[in-house]
Amino acid sequence: MRLRKVKNALDKLKDNPQYFIDSPLAYKGKWSSLFQNQNPIHIEIGCGKGSFIKELANRNPSINYLAIEKYDSVLLRALEKVETEQLDNLRLILLDATLLEECFEVGEISRIYINFSDPWPKYAHRKRRLTYASFLESYKRILTEAGEIFQKTDNRKLFEFSLESFSQNGWVLSNISLDLHKDDDEENIMTEFEEKWSKLGPIYRLEARKSR
Numbered sequence: 001m002r003l004r005k006v007k008n009a010l011d012k013l014k015d016n017p018q019y020f021i022d023s024p025l026a027y028k029g030k031w032s033s034l035f036q037n038q039n040p041i042h043i044e045i046g047c048g049k050g051s052f053i054k055e056l057a058n059r060n061p062s063i064n065y066l067a068i069e070k071y072d073s074v075l076l077r078a079l080e081k082v083e084t085e086q087l088d089n090l091r092l093i094l095l096d097a098t099l100l101e102e103c104f105e106v107g108e109i110s111r112i113y114i115n116f117s118d119p120w121p122k123y124a125h126r127k128r129r130l131t132y133a134s135f136l137e138s139y140k141r142i143l144t145e146a147g148e149i150f151q152k153t154d155n156r157k158l159f160e161f162s163l164e165s166f167s168q169n170g171w172v173l174s175n176i177s178l179d180l181h182k183d184d185d186e187e188n189i190m191t192e193f194e195e196k197w198s199k200l201g202p203i204y205r206l207e208a209r210k211s212r
Contacts, residue, residue: 006073024093029105035064040110050078052191057090104142114151119158131162159204171208
């Protein structure tokens with residue numbers, strides 16, 4: 001899908017400091033002070049246009065949420081969704097997933113959501129997949145002792161790769177679904193991508209926890 005570039009997107013993000021964090025690396029180890037509480041912090045890597053994490057924040061006011069996206073034009077669309085609401089427990093970050101450990105301290109995050117990430121189908125590009133071993137090691141370090149990852153994808157090959165990668169790198173898998181919508185999970189919150197494309201095929205889902 002072609003990304004539509006929005007002129008001056010970054011400047012527009014910076015115009016709304018209520019939600020957009022302009023210098024996220026400065027908050028490493030200090031995110032609780034930003035939210036002014038000790039509530040758990042959950043992050044979504046690749047938040048897209050923000051519908052998923054906005055709904056999570058609405059449903060769970062006792063959890064703090066950070067929406068992470070590497071494209072400013074996409075993050076601006078997420079901002080447009082949330083700026084009309086008063087969500088004290090949600091902030092937006094412009095960040096590449098390779099920089100997570102520069103942004104978060106060891107054990108600072110309780111849960112990570114990875115929804116419909118780029119499958120990078122070519123074998124030569126496998127290290128870019130967000131469930132590749134190097135990413136999983138980074139997640140382990142920023143997650144709490146009981147930290148967990150929730151993943152959803154419509155790409156079966158990526159899902160199979162993820163199952164293998166988690167299993168081989170010291171994670172405990174649970175709540176695996178090969179057709180999430182058929183399972184009729186009432187707590188499932190759909191992303192924009194999921195709403196648009198789920199009728200074309202099954203949605204795969206898993207939960208992975210750090211092994212002790």
